[in-house]
Amino acid sequence: MADEQTGAPPDGEHGAERNARIGLILFFVYLALYGGFMALSVLKRSVLAEAVAGVNVAILYGVGLIVAALALALVYMVLCREPGDKGPGA
Amino acid sequence: MNYESSRIAVVIFFAFVGSVLGLSFYLGKRAKSAQGYFAAHGQIHWFVNGVAFAGDYLSAASFLGICGMIATSGYDGFLYSIGFLAGWIVALFVIAEPLKSLGKYTFADALDSRFHSRGIKLAAGISALVVSIFYLIPQMSGAGSLITPLLGFDHTVGVLLVGVTVTLIVVTAGMVSTTWVQFIKGSMLVFFCAILTLMILNRGYRTDPGTPEMPFHVFQVRAEGEVAAQEGWTRLPEEGAWKGQPYVRMKEEKTGRITTWKRVDEKFVGQVQAEAPPAGVPMLAEAQTIFIDKDKKKFVNGLPQGKDADLYPVGHIARLPGGKTETGPLGPAEFFSTLDASTVILWSKQTIEDESGKTAVYVQNPTPGHELLLPGGGKFKGLREEGFTWAKVDFLSLMLALFCGTASLPHILIRYYTVKDRAAARKSTIVGIGSIGFFYILTVFLGLGAMTSGTLDFTDYNMSAPLLAKRFGELPFAIISAIAFTTVLGTVSGLIMAASGAVAHDIMANYMGIQMNDTEKVRAGKAVAVVVGIVAMALGIVFKSFNVGFLVGWAFNIAASANLPALVMLLFWKGTTKQGITVSILVGMISSLAWVMVSAETFEGVYGYTKAEAAKATLVPFGQPGIVTIPLGFLVLIVVSLLTRKTGTAAAIKARMDAGATGA
Numbered sequence: 001m002a003d004e005q006t007g008a009p010p011d012g013e014h015g016a017e018r019n020a021r022i023g024l025i026l027f028f029v030y031l032a033l034y035g036g037f038m039a040l041s042v043l044k045r046s047v048l049a050e051a052v053a054g055v056n057v058a059i060l061y062g063v064g065l066i067v068a069a070l071a072l073a074l075v076y077m078v079l080c081r082e083p084g085d086k087g088p089g090a
Numbered sequence: 091m092n093y094e095s096s097r098i099a100v101v102i103f104f105a106f107v108g109s110v111l112g113l114s115f116y117l118g119k120r121a122k123s124a125q126g127y128f129a130a131h132g133q134i135h136w137f138v139n140g141v142a143f144a145g146d147y148l149s150a151a152s153f154l155g156i157c158g159m160i161a162t163s164g165y166d167g168f169l170y171s172i173g174f175l176a177g178w179i180v181a182l183f184v185i186a187e188p189l190k191s192l193g194k195y196t197f198a199d200a201l202d203s204r205f206h207s208r209g210i211k212l213a214a215g216i217s218a219l220v221v222s223i224f225y226l227i228p229q230m231s232g233a234g235s236l237i238t239p240l241l242g243f244d245h246t247v248g249v250l251l252v253g254v255t256v257t258l259i260v261v262t263a264g265m266v267s268t269t270w271v272q273f274i275k276g277s278m279l280v281f282f283c284a285i286l287t288l289m290i291l292n293r294g295y296r297t298d299p300g301t302p303e304m305p306f307h308v309f310q311v312r313a314e315g316e317v318a319a320q321e322g323w324t325r326l327p328e329e330g331a332w333k334g335q336p337y338v339r340m341k342e343e344k345t346g347r348i349t350t351w352k353r354v355d356e357k358f359v360g361q362v363q364a365e366a367p368p369a370g371v372p373m374l375a376e377a378q379t380i381f382i383d384k385d386k387k388k389f390v391n392g393l394p395q396g397k398d399a400d401l402y403p404v405g406h407i408a409r410l411p412g413g414k415t416e417t418g419p420l421g422p423a424e425f426f427s428t429l430d431a432s433t434v435i436l437w438s439k440q441t442i443e444d445e446s447g448k449t450a451v452y453v454q455n456p457t458p459g460h461e462l463l464l465p466g467g468g469k470f471k472g473l474r475e476e477g478f479t480w481a482k483v484d485f486l487s488l489m490l491a492l493f494c495g496t497a498s499l500p501h502i503l504i505r506y507y508t509v510k511d512r513a514a515a516r517k518s519t520i521v522g523i524g525s526i527g528f529f530y531i532l533t534v535f536l537g538l539g540a541m542t543s544g545t546l547d548f549t550d551y552n553m554s555a556p557l558l559a560k561r562f563g564e565l566p567f568a569i570i571s572a573i574a575f576t577t578v579l580g581t582v583s584g585l586i587m588a589a590s591g592a593v594a595h596d597i598m599a600n601y602m603g604i605q606m607n608d609t610e611k612v613r614a615g616k617a618v619a620v621v622v623g624i625v626a627m628a629l630g631i632v633f634k635s636f637n638v639g640f641l642v643g644w645a646f647n648i649a650a651s652a653n654l655p656a657l658v659m660l661l662f663w664k665g666t667t668k669q670g671i672t673v674s675i676l677v678g679m680i681s682s683l684a685w686v687m688v689s690a691e692t693f694e695g696v697y698g699y700t701k702a703e704a705a706k707a708t709l710v711p712f713g714q715p716g717i718v719t720i721p722l723g724f725l726v727l728i729v730v731s732l733l734t735r736k737t738g739t740a741a742a743i744k745a746r747m748d749a750g751a752t753g754a
Contacts, residue, residue, distance in 0.1 A: 016512075020188070023182070023183035023184060024183065024184070026179075026183050027179060027180070027183035027184055030176070030179045030183075034176050034489075034493065037172070038485075038486060038489050041465040041466070041473055041485065042473065042482045042485065042486065045464065045465070045466060045473060045474065048464055048465065049460065049464055051427070051430070053423065054423050054424070054426070054427040055423050055426045055427060056426070056430060056460070056463050056464065058165060058463060058464045058465060059165075059426050059463055059534070062165070062168055062169075062171075062172050062534075063531055063534075065172050065175070065176060066171070066172065066175050066527045066530055066531055067527070069175055069176060069178060069179050069523055069527060070520075070523050070524050070527050072179065072183075073178075073179075073182055073519070073520045073523045073524075074520065076182065076183065076516075076520075077516060077517065077520055080513075080516065
């Protein structure tokens with residue numbers, strides 16, 4: 001509820017702000033990866049056709065995007081500080 | 091195609107579905123309050139909730155639609171997997187946590203908690219309802235497709251069966267039981283698809299994918315002279331609508347069977363066989379036909395469709411690298427590199443119409459494997475061209491909508507409220523991303539496996555995954571079908587929950603101001619669930635011919651256009667006003683819905699136009715609205731917010747309320 005934004009303990013507020021900032025940074029990292037894939041598909045499709053270790057770049061990039069999503073999510077979980085973890089639930 | 095049911099498949103299927111339903115009823119008995127019915131008491135463990143996220147998300151569309159799409163257009167189907175998963179990044183990094191601290195039951199609550207505006211309640215409630223119904227259509231249609239090969243029923247019967255079962259589940263249970271259904275089904279889906287993938291890799295590729303239990307009809311390419319000289323066959327004259335068409339038709343005198351052959355050039359022959367034909371010899375490739383006469387009677391290859399006269403299943407590799415006929419077991423990398431160097435037979439359709447009826451001719455279409463492993467191999471062919479094409483815009487639009495859509499889906503957002511705090515919501519999401527991501531990687535193997543296993547039915551590609559399992563025996567087929575069916579049940583029940591929550595809570599209680607106690611609220615929710623169920627069944631039947639994954643893509647477009655601008659701006663722009671939110675939700679929803687309704691795909695698939703007529707009739711240059719309607723939602727929100735800044739922002743409302751409090 002709205003009171004959580006104004007009435008949270010300073011510690012919790014700090015943690016939430018920090019988490020939000022980390023989230024946005026990681027979001028833009030992923031956006032760059034995803035945008036890169038879209039740009040290659042539209043502008044330089046020939047790059048996607050090249051083979052690296054027997055498999056073409058398109059497959060590697062596509063699977064890479066899926067793996068990257070999980071990797072970034074794990075990074076996020078590790079970086080997030082959560083004073084509310086042990087506290088009472090929202 | 092017509093299918094016969096197999097007893098063992100049916101037994102396993104019902105045992106599986108029955109035990110999941112039993113569990114759901116058992117757990118559902120424990121949830122009685124409104125909080126329990128709509129949000130599972132906020133007490134579900136994060137791991138269970140995370141796998142349930144996967145269960146919700148890996149719907150009939152992910153499983154049936156993506157496999158079908160990869161099986162028919164290769165990498166262009168895999169784009170959906172990539173985009174669907176990428177959407178989780180938006181959900182986790184941008185929306186998840188702020189939202190958890192804003193809301194109680196639904197997406198509308200979260201939007202409304204700042205403003206207390208009836209307009210927002212109504213707009214958000216309607217949008218949740220529209221998106222849920224649009225997302226329900228492919229689930230229902232997918233269920234119909236699933237029932238057909240398994241039990242031998244018609245598509246319509248399948249849709250009705252699922253609709254009734256699910257509506258029953260929702261009415262008797264609630265969020266606790268749907269969470270458990272999703273958990274069980276989510277784990278089983280990922281596990282069994284992994285096993286199926288191992289079976290595909292272990293078998294490798296074969297030019298004749300048939301097995302003794304399930305032989306494959308190998309489609310031929312022969313010299314015209316040879317075909318014409320077959321004993322007991324006469325050549326049909328090329329008259330009427332067939333005049334000037336590239337086909338040779340032969341009729342068997344004894345049975346009346348008609349084989350249709352397409353004239354092909356040297357390039358075609360070079361793609362499918364190693365040795366070139368002698369120069370100047372006209373060559374033909376075997377085709378298949380479905381003729382539908384004036385009375386809607388169906389004839390397959392000249393004979394009334396039935397047990398002995400039906401379409402041959404398709405999907406095979408014409409040439410493997412090095413002239414081999416089979417590869418033996420393959421590693422994941424070899425699986426791709428081998429296909430890259432092979433030629434695959436896809437199928438395309440041409441319609442020939444005259445006074446007697448309509449003939450659909452399905453012809454072989456040899457496609458180099460390396461094209462199928464790139465974006466633009468199937469649906470988005472325009473990506474291959476230099477310079478600007480509408481297909482490129484369509485592609486970008488799809489990728490944008492999938493990216494933005496996940497965070498905007500009402501039935502995904504509702505799951506944030508079923509765990510106890512932000513940390514638990516975050517952990518759930520990560521478990522969800524892990525399971526879903528792994529599954530989506532498997533979809534490539536399943537899809538390409540289906541493309542080359544000789545089991546595809548080109549009148550309904552949604553069945554690709556279960557039919558692929560059939561190649562490996564009745565048991566895998568029964569298990570995969572049962573899981574897919576439970577998938578549909580789970581997803582549909584989650585969606586109906588979200589829709590009934592939207593109507594009972596947002597529209598009836600909050601907007602219309604109907605006073606209801608807990609019991610009445612639950613009763614109202616259940617009544618709405620029944621109505622939504624019926625609407626979804628009807629639409630599921632109408633949209634039968636569509637790939638279900640494609641339909642889900644549309645639902646994502648609508649969800650993203652209606653909900654994302656409001657969500658993002660509410661969380662990140664202080665100047666957002668209640669009028670801005672209300673108008674952006676309505677404009678985003680209506681514009682994307684209208685776009686979909688006048689697109690070429692709808693003209694062809696729903697209104698029954700031919701491809702050429704649809705291309706002419708359509709009012710929009712490409713099918714995916716997101717690239718236009720999502721920015722439109724943002725724009726409208728900003729403009730309206732700026733115009734109504736004085737009265738509509740949260741700060742202004744708070745100031746007014748404070749002033750009121752002082753005055754009193």
